[in-house]
Amino acid sequence: MGRYVARRLLQMIPVFIGTTLIIFLMVHILPGDPIRAMWGDKAADPAQVASLRHEFGLDQPLWKQYIDYMGNLFQGDFGKTFGGREVIDEMSESFPVTLRLTAVAMIIEIIVGIGLGAWAGLRAGKAADTGVLIFTLIVISIPVFVLGFLARFVLADQLGWVAPNVQDSTDYAQLFLPGFVLAMLSMAYVARLTRTTFAENLRADYMRTAMAKGLPRRRIIGVHLLRNSLIPVVTFLGTDVGGFIGGAVVTEGIFNVQGVGNLLFKALQQREGSTIVGVVTVFVLVILVINLLVDLLYAVLDPRIRYA
Amino acid sequence: MPDATKTQTEAVVDAIAAPSAADGHKEQGKPRSLWGDAWFDLRHRPMFWISSILLLLLLVIAAFPGLFTGADPRNGDLTNHFLTKPDLGHFFQADWFGYDGQGRSIYARVIYGTRASILVGVGVTAAVTLVGGLLGMLAGYFGGWLDSVISRITDIFFGIPFLLGAMVVLNAFTDRKVYVVILALAFLGWTSICRVMRASVITAKQADYVTAARALGAGTPRILFRHVLPNALAPTIVVATIALGGYISAEATLSFLGLGLADPTISWGIDIAEGSQAIRDNPHALLFPAGMLSLTVFAFIMLGDAVRDALDPKLR
Numbered sequence: 001m002g003r004y005v006a007r008r009l010l011q012m013i014p015v016f017i018g019t020t021l022i023i024f025l026m027v028h029i030l031p032g033d034p035i036r037a038m039w040g041d042k043a044a045d046p047a048q049v050a051s052l053r054h055e056f057g058l059d060q061p062l063w064k065q066y067i068d069y070m071g072n073l074f075q076g077d078f079g080k081t082f083g084g085r086e087v088i089d090e091m092s093e094s095f096p097v098t099l100r101l102t103a104v105a106m107i108i109e110i111i112v113g114i115g116l117g118a119w120a121g122l123r124a125g126k127a128a129d130t131g132v133l134i135f136t137l138i139v140i141s142i143p144v145f146v147l148g149f150l151a152r153f154v155l156a157d158q159l160g161w162v163a164p165n166v167q168d169s170t171d172y173a174q175l176f177l178p179g180f181v182l183a184m185l186s187m188a189y190v191a192r193l194t195r196t197t198f199a200e201n202l203r204a205d206y207m208r209t210a211m212a213k214g215l216p217r218r219r220i221i222g223v224h225l226l227r228n229s230l231i232p233v234v235t236f237l238g239t240d241v242g243g244f245i246g247g248a249v250v251t252e253g254i255f256n257v258q259g260v261g262n263l264l265f266k267a268l269q270q271r272e273g274s275t276i277v278g279v280v281t282v283f284v285l286v287i288l289v290i291n292l293l294v295d296l297l298y299a300v301l302d303p304r305i306r307y308a
Numbered sequence: 309m310p311d312a313t314k315t316q317t318e319a320v321v322d323a324i325a326a327p328s329a330a331d332g333h334k335e336q337g338k339p340r341s342l343w344g345d346a347w348f349d350l351r352h353r354p355m356f357w358i359s360s361i362l363l364l365l366l367l368v369i370a371a372f373p374g375l376f377t378g379a380d381p382r383n384g385d386l387t388n389h390f391l392t393k394p395d396l397g398h399f400f401q402a403d404w405f406g407y408d409g410q411g412r413s414i415y416a417r418v419i420y421g422t423r424a425s426i427l428v429g430v431g432v433t434a435a436v437t438l439v440g441g442l443l444g445m446l447a448g449y450f451g452g453w454l455d456s457v458i459s460r461i462t463d464i465f466f467g468i469p470f471l472l473g474a475m476v477v478l479n480a481f482t483d484r485k486v487y488v489v490i491l492a493l494a495f496l497g498w499t500s501i502c503r504v505m506r507a508s509v510i511t512a513k514q515a516d517y518v519t520a521a522r523a524l525g526a527g528t529p530r531i532l533f534r535h536v537l538p539n540a541l542a543p544t545i546v547v548a549t550i551a552l553g554g555y556i557s558a559e560a561t562l563s564f565l566g567l568g569l570a571d572p573t574i575s576w577g578i579d580i581a582e583g584s585q586a587i588r589d590n591p592h593a594l595l596f597p598a599g600m601l602s603l604t605v606f607a608f609i610m611l612g613d614a615v616r617d618a619l620d621p622k623l624r
Contacts, residue, residue, distance in 0.1 A: 014460060014463075014464075015460075015463045015464050015467050016467075018460075018461075018463075018464030018467070019464055019465075019467040019468050022464065022465075022468065022473075023468065023473070023476055026476050026477050026480055027476060027479075027480070029480065137606065137609060137610060137613070138606065140553075140605075140609055141553070141602045141603075141605040141606035141609055142598075142602045142605075143557045143560055143561055143598075143601065143602070143605065144561065145560075145561055145564050145580070146580065146594075146598040146601065146602060149580075149584050149587060149594060149598075150598075152587075153587050153588075153591060153594075157587070157588050241469075242468075242469030242470060242472070243469070243470070243471070245469045245471075245472055246469050246470060246471025246472045246475075246561075247471070249471070249472070249475065249565070250561060250564075250565070253565070264472075264475075265475075265565070268475060268476070268479045268567065269566075271479065276476060276479075280468075280472060280473075280476065283469060283472065284467050284468065284469075287467060287469065288467060
């Protein structure tokens with residue numbers, strides 16, 4: 001187990017360097033000068049532009065910029081924004097907000113998705129099953145931003161049940177609607193996956209054994225079937241974190257949540273390299289760690305899987 | 309000598325093939341290949357026909373938008389048509405879906421916007437299948453250091469969140485035409501196809517018929533393209549068909565954020581972004597492009613579902 005984790009952590013290093021390098025190059029090889037752009041169409045003082053460029057290290061060759069950036073990163077220094085603030089401060093303000101939003105979405109996704117999928121899977125081929133399949137098909141077809149505006153338009157503007165904008169991001173009641181919108185797409189996938197594995201595992205030998213032993217139905221489904229069916233679902237939940245992060249940019253924009261998605265979107269518009277690379281780097285790290293956790297979770301769900 | 313080997317080969321092939329073919333004839337009339345079987349299955353699914361008809365209609369709209377509307381999607385008449393409400397009785401007329409905030413016919417824009425979405429969806433899928441499929445095939449078939457290199461590169465690209473990466477990549481371009489969006493999405497999206505293809509090629513190359521083909525003196529390209537590829541293609545096709553709808557959705561999302569297609573190109577994503585500003589009093593400016601977008605994604609996802617059910621024997 002310990003050796004497995006150590007090997008996986010070592011394997012993360014080249015992936016981490018590769019991803020950050022790609023993002024770094026993408027941000028910095030773009031034509032145009034973000035420093036000059038700060039003046040807009042006004043005349044800029046060339047000396048001032050040059051000194052700012054020097055301050056942000058933009059006058060260095062690209063490879064040196066990357067090495068400097070990574071060197072600083074390992075000391076916890078994410079660089080400064082053009083506004084002069086530390087990127088790490090900006091991130092530590094907005095990350096908890098996104099974390100809460102994603103947590104709300106994850107809980108909705110897991111409860112509704114697995115519940116719906118299990119309900120349909122136990123009735124495979126019946127009307128309820130077809131209904132869930134069609135429902136998930138429709139949910140998958142509607143892009144997140146359309147769903148977000150529709151939800152906001154109907155629930156906030158027309159019915160007045162909720163506030164259209166999130167004013168206090170520590171209030172979970174206000175985060176419910178954006179969290180729900182963010183969760184919808186993944187929820188539909190989780191429901192479909194759970195349905196398929198449930199329907200498949202219903203025919204498994206251990207199910208017949210459990211039934212023959214005379215176990216109560218609740219225990220057969222809740223313990224034997226559920227635990228065996230969760231592995232593909234957990235895999236999906238792990239790989240889907242990346243999708244959540246992309247969705248967060250859209251959802252936070254629609255409901256005006258001041259999270260990382262908003263921070264990243266503003267940074268993209270101002271082409272502020274340090275914030276973009278910083279945010280994406282943290283996301284990549286989060287995804288790598290979650291994938292490792294998912295792999296370790298397999299052993300918990302299925303004792304036959306052991307890591308040497 | 310060549311004659312002798314040829315007859316020998318034919319004899320072996322005949323000996324192997326003859327009894328099984330005869331069996332098939334006796335039992336179920338005509339033996340079907342995987343593809344024949346899948347086609348048989350598809351023909352009996354209403355979902356396949358609904359999505360095919362929808363997609364055919366969308367393809368015709370994308371190819372010949374002028375057939376469906378006489379109105380100009382770019383010509384705005386602010387004085388007469390600023391956010392005019394839709395007139396749902398006027399089928400196929402310029403004012404059927406109303407007018408947007410710049411006085412342009414929403415019906416015409418919905419029709420003309422189809423092309424960009426379909427082009428991006430099909431283009432990205434084609435590029436991803438070609439690049440990812442080829443890399444996955446090489447990695448899976450040859451193994452060794454080539455596999456290691458390709459797999460590590462795949463890991464790196466797989467680590468970048470798709471939509472997030474696309475935002476960063478597209479932000480680097482100022483002139484975002486359809487092909488730029490296709491290239492950017494394909495640049496980040498090829499990994500899943502590559503992994504699927506690699507896995508199925510590894511399974512297929514261990515099959516007895518591959519050993520038999522090699523024993524009969526077939527060269528590597530022949531084995532790869534005539535024996536391994538046809539037997540490893542099904543999972544790739546399933547993944548590619550299902551992903552197609554997702555790419556259309558991704559393009560619309562990026563265009564909505566102002567990071568996808570840019571203005572002279574007509575895109576539902578841009579129209580939805582513009583419509584969203586007037587949603588409170590004029591929801592029609594958002595609802596019609598959004599509805600058309602969802603319908604298109606729906607058709608592709610439904611097709612993907614039907615193809616998966618037909619090609620995945622595990623679910624049968």
